[in-house]
Amino acid sequence: MFLAPAAIIMAIALLYPLGYMVWGSFRDWNPSQTIGEAEFVGLRNYIFLWNDPNFRESLGVTLKFAFFVVTLEMVIGVGLALLLDRNIRGMSVLRTLFILPMMIAPVVVGLMWRYMYHPTLGTFNQFLDSVGLPRVDWLGDHALMSVIIADIWQWTPFIFILTLAALQSLPRSALEAARIDGATPWQQIWHIKLPLMMPVLIVTCLLRLIDAFKVLEVILVMTEGGPGLSTEILALRISRTATEFRELGVAAAMSNYLLMLLMLLTLAMFAYTRIQEMRAARLRAQIEEEG
């Protein structure tokens, strides 16, 4: 009774469309047709994509983007959290300032960074000019790096906040005991804090990984996928195939490839989380026993 409205809406607007998409991916389908009118072509769209070098490049760009974004954000975010996990005045103000970038619309973030990367007007090149260094063609040859930097700016705070919260809920007694035993700060981090936080870290990482495949607007506004295909991530390619080239069937097949990839990643991460959870629980029990 309580569940019905949610179930109905999700069925109409998520599950049915997803099924519809799978069905449509086997057809030569354009936006002006209903799916019944489109010609059935079997696996043609999938095979076409499999052999399409542009699709492969997009896939590569997407994986590269997701990999660098998640790795760098995890390292920076967790590092910051470990560094700032102390009693300082104004911690709550600090946290509020850090979550601001996450709340701003991706299109606005894209526009901000497009301005800062501008070859002549942009903040970065003006800075380089003023210290006498050569200008950098941010959104040209280094476009992928530049969009990665923009994403790091927007989403590192997410990891920072979650990690900080996890750090502050660690059992104080264990850390105290380790300090009395003479463990160096580095040893405390490596042998106690990180292992205990592992489950949270993995979930955080998983959330960011999934979200990294959703990024689209920032890149669209900054580079429109270019130059060439250098920043054309899959999400962008799907939307372009559907709306510009009007090849809904191919776009649907592409979406299915992306979904399968995401599902594999999620399942792998889930399995890994279970393992780490058990390990952390064992460690916690061990610490409590000793303390």
Added chain:
Amino acid sequence: MAQTYEKQNPAFFVLLAVLIFMAVGPIALMLINSFKLDVDIISGSTGLLFLPTIQNYETALCDVLPYELDHLDFCAVKFGGAFINSLIIALISTALTLVIGCMAAYALVRFKFMGRDTASFTTLMVRMVPPAVLLVPVFGLWNNEFCIDRDTMVGELIRDTFGGRGDVCLAGTHSGIILIYVAMNLPFVIWILQSFIVQVPQQLEEAARMDGAGPFQVFFLVVLPLIKPGLAAAAIFTFRVAWNEYLLASALSDRDTKTVPILIVNNMSEFNVEWGVIMATGMLLAIPPIIFTLLASRQIITGMTAGAVKG
């Protein structure tokens, strides 16, 4: 007892200042530029020496301002209408998502029924579907299948009354966009609220039931007031997505249902970018979420942590 603060190394505070500057700097830069004339932006002084002007904001807003402006030529941006569309869509979809989402979350936590685990798992899996993946089927369905046909009764009636093609599709209407946003946000809201509802003591609910309250009364009068922080967090995140989303809105809206993000992208891709006006529009889009964040940062952080720690 007053909170004691550890003494910190001065270098630590320098680092802190740099971090804050990096986090907030780009936003501040955009705010400053939105008050500059294009001449000042192009002349390229990053400095603060310029004459602040609200002309950009006037241009961005001009089609809702009651008076004639001397720079009406630049009045290309139809901000007012888009702003109202954004508001309608974001507010209605947030309200719907919250109501439906917390009912579902409550059911998943409290009632034992067949398929509960499946429902819970489906919710989680659906959360990972990117909007770009939804784009294709939703675009097709909303345009072609979810229509009131011109030949059926209602369609005929509409055609005769309002003219036009006669078949009314979900695409291009506010409801079409609202429906997909509600569906997109539901998994997340259910997920967050579950971890808040688990913490509600079950004795309270039982006590209420002993006093003769029905399940709906228990839910609305006992449970909801107790999970207010969770609701606030969920509301902010839902609003954020609905307010900021571009891709689906651009595929599903027509001339009259455009939202602000679409305006910004349309203006970006034109050859000659009017930076001042675009930044002013961007600021206007960014202000509501910024205010929310400043007011409710505690709720936001609680909400995020609840989501992640529960797994």
